Amino acid sequence: MSRAEEGLFVVCDGMGGAPAGEVASELAIQAIARRLTGDESGEGSTSSPFLPHTTRLLDAVRQSNEFIYGQAQKDPRQAGMGTTVVSAWIREQIAGVAHVGDSRAYLWHNERLEPLTRDHSLMEAHIEAGLADEGKKLPVEQQNLLVRVLGREPAVEVDVTEVPVQSGDYVLLCSDGLTRMVSEEELAKAIQTFQEPQQICDHLIATANHNGGADNITVVVVEVTGRWWHQLIKGVGSHLRRTLSRPH
Amino acid sequence: MSKLTLQYEGIVLKDYALGSGVTIGRLPDNAMIIDNPAVSGHHARVLLEGQQVILEDLRSTNGTFVNGRPITRHVLQHGDEVLVGKHSIVFDQNAVEPQPVAGAPLESLGDTVYLDTKQHRALRATLESARADAAKSVNARPATPVATAPRRVGVLRVIAGRSEQDQYDLGAHTSLIGRSDTALVRLRGWFKPSVAVAIARSGNSYVATPLGGKTLINDERLEGRRILQDGDMLNVSGLILEFCWKDDVQAESAA
Numbered sequence: 001m002s003r004a005e006e007g008l009f010v011v012c013d014g015m016g017g018a019p020a021g022e023v024a025s026e027l028a029i030q031a032i033a034r035r036l037t038g039d040e041s042g043e044g045s046t047s048s049p050f051l052p053h054t055t056r057l058l059d060a061v062r063q064s065n066e067f068i069y070g071q072a073q074k075d076p077r078q079a080g081m082g083t084t085v086v087s088a089w090i091r092e093q094i095a096g097v098a099h100v101g102d103s104r105a106y107l108w109h110n111e112r113l114e115p116l117t118r119d120h121s122l123m124e125a126h127i128e129a130g131l132a133d134e135g136k137k138l139p140v141e142q143q144n145l146l147v148r149v150l151g152r153e154p155a156v157e158v159d160v161t162e163v164p165v166q167s168g169d170y171v172l173l174c175s176d177g178l179t180r181m182v183s184e185e186e187l188a189k190a191i192q193t194f195q196e197p198q199q200i201c202d203h204l205i206a207t208a209n210h211n212g213g214a215d216n217i218t219v220v221v222v223e224v225t226g227r228w229w230h231q232l233i234k235g236v237g238s239h240l241r242r243t244l245s246r247p248h
Numbered sequence: 249m250s251k252l253t254l255q256y257e258g259i260v261l262k263d264y265a266l267g268s269g270v271t272i273g274r275l276p277d278n279a280m281i282i283d284n285p286a287v288s289g290h291h292a293r294v295l296l297e298g299q300q301v302i303l304e305d306l307r308s309t310n311g312t313f314v315n316g317r318p319i320t321r322h323v324l325q326h327g328d329e330v331l332v333g334k335h336s337i338v339f340d341q342n343a344v345e346p347q348p349v350a351g352a353p354l355e356s357l358g359d360t361v362y363l364d365t366k367q368h369r370a371l372r373a374t375l376e377s378a379r380a381d382a383a384k385s386v387n388a389r390p391a392t393p394v395a396t397a398p399r400r401v402g403v404l405r406v407i408a409g410r411s412e413q414d415q416y417d418l419g420a421h422t423s424l425i426g427r428s429d430t431a432l433v434r435l436r437g438w439f440k441p442s443v444a445v446a447i448a449r450s451g452n453s454y455v456a457t458p459l460g461g462k463t464l465i466n467d468e469r470l471e472g473r474r475i476l477q478d479g480d481m482l483n484v485s486g487l488i489l490e491f492c493w494k495d496d497v498q499a500e501s502a503a
Binding site: 015049050051052053054082092093094110122125126145146147149152161162163164166 | 362363371375419420421422424426428430442443446448457459460472473
């Protein structure tokens with residue numbers, strides 16, 4: 001979802017073959033969008049270490065978790081549904097980023113690609129514990145294990161960060177369908193080469209396909225222009241590709 | 249019906265119905281694929297002989313173990329734990345039909361799977377013990393740094409210019425200086441930038457990023473990100489601020 005005029009961008013990736021995974025991602029987006037519409041006053045706890053808009057985003061993501069969890073409890077057809085989420089809200093040149101799962105956010109700044117998120121995956125957990133090096137891969141059957149998603153438990157821990165964005169920066173949000181198939185070097189090169197958000201997206205999807213991508217892919221690329229009397233966000237490119245589930 | 253449950257570090261990865269037999273190995277033509285260098289291409293197989301369930305090692309490099317003992321051929325008993333590389337496979341003679349959702353400890357959710365709370369706790373315990381082991385061994389790669397000392401808090405002291413306070417604590421993740429309502433340090437005047445500078449906490453340091461108007465640091469133009477040092481002087485559209493550490497400030501005022 002993109003609400004470019006407000007600087008709000010959300011990518012959700014329903015859990016693969018889970019029942020109602022697609023429903024979960026749709027519900028998450030709706031819940032977050034609804035929460036971030038309208039009255040701003042009196043929201044967000046004052047004790048939050050983050051800026052008001054980031055705090056609102058965090059609250060919205062937390063509440064979307066409760067909402068999906070509640071729906072899953074009510075309807076047995078949707079039991080166990082889950083989704084990842086990565087969201088960015090850019091206001092006054094500060095991007096607030098909230099995420100759960102393995103959908104990612106990157107910042108392109110000063111000719112460098114910086115990850116803004118760390119996957120909530122078994123792989124990352126191993127790396128953090130010093131059990132595995134980033135170069136060394138876990139066995140295939142464990143690479144896809146997530147330790148946190150939206151909607152599977154009554155409450156979820158949401159990772160939040162804030163980063164200033166300047167003219168010439170890009171913010172990229174994507175599902176794991178992209179990052180499994182396209183390396184960070186290729187992401188960086190695409191931004192550097194094409195510069196125009198839609199072209200960057202198109203190129204990244206084409207690269208993922210070329211590399212054998214079979215998963216759903218969602219990419220949002222936001223270009224930041226920094227003059228405060230101009231519109232902050234110049235262009236947004238996004239691409240959503242749905243593939244039919246593969247027969248096994 | 250019997251089943252084999254593949255586990256890693258106590259976490260259930262997948263259940264396999266025994267059917268007429270299961271081949272185990274690293275290569276994709278096996279029924280149970282364990283993509284780990286410690287596992288041979290065709291490592292072992294499980295087959296039925298009459299009423300017996302037989303496990304055979306296929307001359308694997310690192311061997312196949314049952315309940316801790318190396319085997320070449322073994323009649324599997326209910327509850328036997330087979331070790332292949334670092335993966336264990338538990339044999340369950342009396343397994344009921346795999347249940348579609350709630351029954352399987354780790355559902356296969358297509359491409360991505362999710363550890364539930366219980367599995368997550370088990371994982372966390374494993375990881376924590378690994379971390380503790382790593383800390384014990386001298387040559388180990390340092391684990392995630394543990395914050396021993398409380399994080400130092402930076403402050404901005406107003407040296408000259410109009411402001412609401414004499415001093416601002418940089419306790420938040422991001423502190424803004426500008427005309428905006430959300431700014432910690434509010435700049436007055438219509439022509440002042442909405443956000444002039446963002447100061448973000450990053451571990452134990454503070455990084456200043458200019459976002460609008462003209463900002464000087466120690467009389468030089470602030471361009472790009474910059475880690476603030478104790479005593480740095482910021483000139484933000486005419487407001488002069490000194491960056492320093494809070495404990496130093498308190499020590500000074502106590503003296």
